[in-house]
Amino acid sequence: xxxxxxxxxxxxxxxxxxxxxxxxxxxxxxxxxxxxxxxxxxxxxxxxxxxxxxxxxxxxxxxxxxxxxxxxxxxxxxxxxxxxxxxxxxxxxxxxxxxxxxxxxxxxxxxxxxxxxxxxxxxxxxxxxxxxxxxxxxxxxx
Amino acid sequence: xxxxxxxxxxxxxxxxxxxxxxxxxxxxxxxxxxxxxxxxxxxxxxxxxxxxxxxxxxxxxxxxxxxxxxxxxxxxxxxxxxxxxxxxxxxxxxxxxxxxxxxxxxxxxxxxxxxxxxxxxxxxxxxxxxxxxxxxxxxxxxxxxxxxxxxxxxxxxxxxxxxxxxxxxxxxxxxxxxxxxxxxxxxxxxxxxxxxxxxxxxxxxxxxxxxxxxxxxxxxxxxxxxxxxxxxxxxxxxxxxxxxxxxxxxxxxxxxxxxxxxxxxxxxxxxxxxxxxxxxxxxxxxxxxxxxxxxxxxxxxxxxxxxxxxxxxxxxxxxxxxxxxxxxxxxxxxxxxxx
Numbered sequence: 001x002x003x004x005x006x007x008x009x010x011x012x013x014x015x016x017x018x019x020x021x022x023x024x025x026x027x028x029x030x031x032x033x034x035x036x037x038x039x040x041x042x043x044x045x046x047x048x049x050x051x052x053x054x055x056x057x058x059x060x061x062x063x064x065x066x067x068x069x070x071x072x073x074x075x076x077x078x079x080x081x082x083x084x085x086x087x088x089x090x091x092x093x094x095x096x097x098x099x100x101x102x103x104x105x106x107x108x109x110x111x112x113x114x115x116x117x118x119x120x121x122x123x124x125x126x127x128x129x130x131x132x133x134x135x136x137x138x139x140x141x142x
Numbered sequence: 143x144x145x146x147x148x149x150x151x152x153x154x155x156x157x158x159x160x161x162x163x164x165x166x167x168x169x170x171x172x173x174x175x176x177x178x179x180x181x182x183x184x185x186x187x188x189x190x191x192x193x194x195x196x197x198x199x200x201x202x203x204x205x206x207x208x209x210x211x212x213x214x215x216x217x218x219x220x221x222x223x224x225x226x227x228x229x230x231x232x233x234x235x236x237x238x239x240x241x242x243x244x245x246x247x248x249x250x251x252x253x254x255x256x257x258x259x260x261x262x263x264x265x266x267x268x269x270x271x272x273x274x275x276x277x278x279x280x281x282x283x284x285x286x287x288x289x290x291x292x293x294x295x296x297x298x299x300x301x302x303x304x305x306x307x308x309x310x311x312x313x314x315x316x317x318x319x320x321x322x323x324x325x326x327x328x329x330x331x332x333x334x335x336x337x338x339x340x341x342x343x344x345x346x347x348x349x350x351x352x353x354x355x356x357x358x359x360x361x362x363x364x365x366x367x368x369x370x371x372x373x374x375x376x377x378x379x380x381x382x383x384x385x386x387x388x389x390x391x392x393x394x395x396x397x398x399x400x401x402x403x404x405x406x407x408x409x410x411x412x413x414x415x416x417x418x419x420x421x422x423x424x425x426x427x428x429x430x431x432x433x434x435x436x437x438x439x440x441x442x443x444x445x446x447x448x449x450x451x452x453x454x455x456x457x458x459x460x461x462x463x464x465x466x467x468x469x470x471x472x473x474x475x476x477x478x479x480x481x
Contacts, residue, residue: 020432022435025435029424
């Protein structure tokens with residue numbers, strides 16, 4: 001059963017998804033028919049679900065390819081996971097399909113990722129305090 | 143390491159010296175915080191940005207207690223916490239899986255620690271000595287503690303500026319560093335608008351209200367020379383601009399404890415198409431959440447939900463900033479009239 005990973009923050013703004021991996025600092029926006037399709041999560045069979053969606057919405061082959069590629073990217077980025085059982089809590093979104101963008105698009109925002117993932121640990125002195133790292137101290141201050 | 147044990151050890155040592163502290167009460171939104179400082183020099187440093195919040199007639203009991211101390215007051219020097227490197231991120235977030243009650247903010251290259259007991263709302267800020275205080279820390283005094291304390295409330299610290307014309311039209315200016323947030327806020331302040339903050343402000347997401355918090359602003363030297371030349375002489379750290387941003391104290395700050403929010407405007411450095419335009423709410427969320435959550439790392443999911451509520455409640459705009467101040471002020475004034 002595929003569903004949004006629990007650690008992912010997901011919000012719907014103006015018929016667009018904003019996804020945030022709060023651990024890595026990676027943010028994503030998702031637009032277009034993929035929003036309507038992914039609002040059906042959780043589901044078990046991606047191919048079957050996409051087939052039904054395409055048929056129901058009379059979606060083009062190009063759009064089908066876009067959604068498939070986005071799906072693979074979401075799996076790769078660990079935003080969606082495949083678990084053996086149905087999750088206890090699932091998201092529910094009210095989407096106005098008349099107002100979604102024509103084409104599916106996933107955009108990644110990685111501004112904060114580097115800062116969040118850098119290794120902060122340095123050697124420590126005899127009292128347990130890390131030795132001063134001159135380069136690190138300049139990283140804050142906003 | 144069990145943070146509970148570390149907190150209790152530090153707290154007991156801090157409390158042993160309680161008779162030697164000076165107590166000051168400040169207003170934080172509609173609440174009050176008692177701040178105990180271990181020496182007058184430390185108090186001067188940390189109250190520079192929050193002096194306007196000091197109150198002598200708190201209407202209710204304080205809901206937060208902060209001990210702000212140096213090693214000088216302790217009988218024995220404080221030892222560093224032994225934290226698991228795997229669970230500590232660069233920005234001081236420690237995933238203290240052993241407790242939801244205790245928090246620690248510790249950046250291993252700095253000799254300072256923030257600790258918090260969320261059950262009793264007791265916080266400790268320890269720094270080795272006055273000379274070990276990072277230059278930026280007193281520009282937003284106790285922000286980590288205010289963040290922890292606010293987790294159980296509708297309050298949320300936001301990395302944003304805020305400006306109001308007359309108290310009725312108040313707008314937030316969120317943006318990452320380098321996007322024109324401080325420049326815009328300070329130019330509008332110099333043009334007669336009310337200043338609520340340029341870096342961190344406190345929001346009540348249930349009431350959609352912004353609270354003034356800090357009276358300091360931080361600006362890059364190049365920004366000062368290009369856009370705010372009249373403030374150059376007022377920079378308080380003139381001799382350290384090679385390694386620090388310029389720090390300004392907003393003089394004669396009008397005490398504005400709470401104003402209703404009218405909208406969210408994202409400043410955008412632009413080469414044309416100047417003006418303020420309505421934009422998608424996801425752009426506002428992307429302007430607020432990453433930078434705020436990077437600086438305030440604990441309980442990001444809670445803060446993310448509060449930020450979402452703020453964004454969903456308000457109209458959102460992007461402002462392609464014009465290069466001239468007169469044009470900037472005129473655009474904002476006209477925008478306020480029309481909104």
